[in-house]
Amino acid sequence: MYFEIYDYITGEVIDQADALNFGDLIQRQHCVKPIVLRALSDTETVSNLKIYLESKGGWEGTDFGYYKAEDFEPSIESGSGKMSDHFVEVPNATASSPNSVSLDWHSGVSDYLWIDSQITEIADGVDEANFRVFYDIP
Numbered sequence: 424m425y426f427e428i429y430d431y432i433t434g435e436v437i438d439q440a441d442a443l444n445f446g447d448l449i450q451r452q453h454c455v456k457p458i459v460l461r462a463l464s465d466t467e468t469v470s471n472l473k474i475y476l477e478s479k480g481g482w483e484g485t486d487f488g489y490y491k492a493e494d495f496e497p498s499i500e501s502g503s504g505k506m507s508d509h510f511v512e513v514p515n516a517t518a519s520s521p522n523s524v525s526l527d528w529h530s531g532v533s534d535y536l537w538i539d540s541q542i543t544e545i546a547d548g549v550d551e552a553n554f555r556v557f558y559d560i561p
Contacts (some may be wrong), residue, residue: 424467424558429459431537434495453488453502453541459495462526462533462556471559472533473523475516489524490537501539510538518557 426440440460462472476487488506490499499505511522526533 424462424464424469426460426462429461429495429535431457431459432498434459434497450542454539455501457488457499457501457506457537457539459499459535459537461535462528462558464531467560469528469533469558470561471518471557472526472528473518473557474526474536475513475520475523475555475557476510477512477514477516477553477555486541488539488541491524491526491534493527493529493534495535499537502541506537506539513555516555516557523557 428437428440429435430437462469487510488502489508489510490505496505508524510524513520513522516523524536526536
């Protein structure tokens, strides 16, 4: 399985993802543009695809909004009403932890997932976060 990143306006593939980069973040403002991604697989049948947000401190009070859809929808902006759902931080996530974002799987690709960020507080300590992914191969 791998992830592709898409232009949020046109839906064109930008790159395969090995990291998510929100660009420069300004306190109390949403990121300039959302990240749009989906998981793909050439050989695997995948089910129960879940994504969790894990933080290593410093992200308290930060919103990671998301929106998911089977089909690409152009020009969904950061901070828009469509991105009103939010990731809940899940330290040390496991496949059975609550508060995941689940993506449906359709013939070798997952739903599209839009993610944005807004830092509401700047905290001391380590400002690292990662998204942990779990899935089953039936």
